[in-house]
Amino acid sequence: MQHNFSLQPFNTFGIDVKAKHFARFSNTIELQNQLNTFPQEELLILGGGSNMLFTQDFNGLVLRNEIKGIELLEQNDDQVLIKAGAGENWHAFVQHCIAQNWAGLENLSLIPGSVGASPMQNIGAYGVEIKDVFHELSAYHIDSGETHTFNKEQCQFGYRESVFKRALKNQYIILDVTFALTKNPELRTSYGAIQQELSAKGISNPSIRDISEAVIAIRQSKLPDPKDLGNAGSFFKNPVISLETFAPIQAKYPDVSHYVVSDKEVKLAAGWLIEKAGLKGYREGTCGVHTKQALVLVNYGGSHGQQILDLSTHIIQTIQSQFGVTLEREVNIIPTHESIL
Numbered sequence: 001m002q003h004n005f006s007l008q009p010f011n012t013f014g015i016d017v018k019a020k021h022f023a024r025f026s027n028t029i030e031l032q033n034q035l036n037t038f039p040q041e042e043l044l045i046l047g048g049g050s051n052m053l054f055t056q057d058f059n060g061l062v063l064r065n066e067i068k069g070i071e072l073l074e075q076n077d078d079q080v081l082i083k084a085g086a087g088e089n090w091h092a093f094v095q096h097c098i099a100q101n102w103a104g105l106e107n108l109s110l111i112p113g114s115v116g117a118s119p120m121q122n123i124g125a126y127g128v129e130i131k132d133v134f135h136e137l138s139a140y141h142i143d144s145g146e147t148h149t150f151n152k153e154q155c156q157f158g159y160r161e162s163v164f165k166r167a168l169k170n171q172y173i174i175l176d177v178t179f180a181l182t183k184n185p186e187l188r189t190s191y192g193a194i195q196q197e198l199s200a201k202g203i204s205n206p207s208i209r210d211i212s213e214a215v216i217a218i219r220q221s222k223l224p225d226p227k228d229l230g231n232a233g234s235f236f237k238n239p240v241i242s243l244e245t246f247a248p249i250q251a252k253y254p255d256v257s258h259y260v261v262s263d264k265e266v267k268l269a270a271g272w273l274i275e276k277a278g279l280k281g282y283r284e285g286t287c288g289v290h291t292k293q294a295l296v297l298v299n300y301g302g303s304h305g306q307q308i309l310d311l312s313t314h315i316i317q318t319i320q321s322q323f324g325v326t327l328e329r330e331v332n333i334i335p336t337h338e339s340i341l
């Protein structure tokens with residue numbers, strides 16, 4: 001257990017804040033002991049810190065999940081059930097599965113963070129979300145000390161959503177996640193620039209490794225590496241709006257980037273809205289909007305979390321007044337601010 005501990009190396013925005021108490025756990029007994037040491041303190045579970053923005057010191061207990069282990073539970077000619085500890089690195093786990101030729105996670109290559117955080121917001125990229133390959137997870141119930149199992153339905157996955165961000169927020173600590181992968185892949189190459197990337201390399205019959213490498217190349221071409229430039233990926237969700245709200249926007253901007261979600265709704269590309277509003281590359285002191293991907297806010301060095309939060313409020317207000325669309329933050333703001341726009 002450490003005290004007054006700097007969290008700067010533990011969040012990909014690189015914000016220099018301190019935790020009142022900090023410890024790591026690698027099994028449930030350690031977790032229980034640490035929780036019992038400071039039962040009254042506000043609690044934060046930390047994985048890779050790649051989806052959070054700290055706006056001030058954390059006046060409580062930060063516990064870093066370092067539960068390791070990858071276990072093959074079952075397999076037949078078609079399917080594989082594989083369990084990973086919540087503290088495993090996500091991308092390393094994806095690469096492990098690709099090396100065994102187990103398909104399903106390849107489109108989710110190079111997403112930073114831990115396995116345990118992946119169900120929190122149902123991580124997604126390039127046409128796949130973890131709900132597509134999710135089997136079950138086990139989680140520690142903080143109040144009772146019991147471990148509970150959740151199947152896919154119980155997790156209530158949605159676009160960047162799960163029950164752990166809503167009805168069960170702050171009630172559970174995810175210990176491990178089990179995925180159902182396949183030995184007979186259905187390759188998903190239609191999203192974004194994957195096909196283009198494969199064609200450029202002359203690949204017409206791709207393996208899952210080829211897809212993983214294509215996704216990695218696309219991501220590296222536009223997303224900043226947190227080692228070079230602090231960020232937490234997309235700062236906002238892509239807004240899902242009704243066709244009625246969409247009609248006047250499309251009339252005014254015929255090139256508006258969008259995807260049809262249902263016969264009643266479309267999803268707009270928030271990066272397009274921010275770029276169209278003239279904010280791509282916009283800078284406010286030590287933070288700004290990334291020059292290659294307008295959905296990503298960056299810390300050029302020494303930024304305070306509050307400055308980045310204020311920048312995000314400015315973006316929300318600008319998009320609201322120009323397009324009549326309200327952007328919702330995707331990154332977790334810590335501590336939770338109930339009253340921010």
Ligand code: FAD
Binds near residue numbers: 120223232
């Ligand atoms: P953290 O940031 O540590 O935690 C996130 C939230 O989950 C916090 O509320 C935390 O308290 C909670 N939490 C973490 N672990 C546990 C646990 N074991 N039990 C209970 N609660 C827990 N996301 C995508 O979906 N798609 C992308 O393509 C994508 N690209 C990204 C690119 C970059 C460059 C970066 C920096 C981020 C990107 N992200 C993306 C966001 C991020 O990688 C994911 O949200 C990831 O799952 C966060 O994992 P983490 O371990 O870092 O979580």
Ligand code: EPU
Binds near residue numbers: 237
């Ligand atoms: N666009 C612009 N300008 C920009 C950025 C995007 O016009 O500066 C437009 C383009 O038309 C582009 C479209 O937006 O075709 C979509 O852009 P991109 O493919 O880069 O994806 P995104 O919608 O911005 C989402 C996820 C990413 C995920 C990618 C790939 C959200 C909030 N973000 O971004 O996830 O990696 O798709 O699937 O859904 C994250 O969650 O942190 C994250 C990076």
